[in-house]
């Protein structure tokens with residue numbers, strides 16, 4: 001089993017508990033670890049045989065931008081579920097969702113969710 005990483009993927013979403021957060025989308029940064037069998041692609045050198053990380057990134061951006069959750073927990077769970085549903089080659093996904101601009105006295109806040117069968 002091998003891994004693909006997507007780090008500090010930037011997107012935005014309508015996210016937050018408070019009324020003032022329900023007006024404008026906020027910036028989010030997402031780190032994703034994907035476990036998949038990449039051995040066929042390693043031999044064939046063909047993108048059709050692998051997990052295309054550009055497609056995963058586009059899917060995550062699309063899902064985040066159309067979502068309207070209050071909690072980052074709910075959005076993170078939605079994203080890991082969406083990845084597993086749309087990319088059957090992925091056997092395990094770990095995703096860290098950061099909301100970096102929300103606390104003036106902290107560099108970042110984040111949650112980490114994972115789903116699937118880790119090898």
Ligand SMILES: Nc1nc2c(c(=O)[nH]1)N=C([C@H](O)[C@@H](O)CO)CN2
Nearest residue numbers: 015016017018021070071072073102
């Ligand atoms: N565990 C969490 N705590 C909080 C969240 C959250 O999503 N998960 N969100 C908020 C507010 O929306 C925050 O972004 C502004 O204070 C508060 N706590």
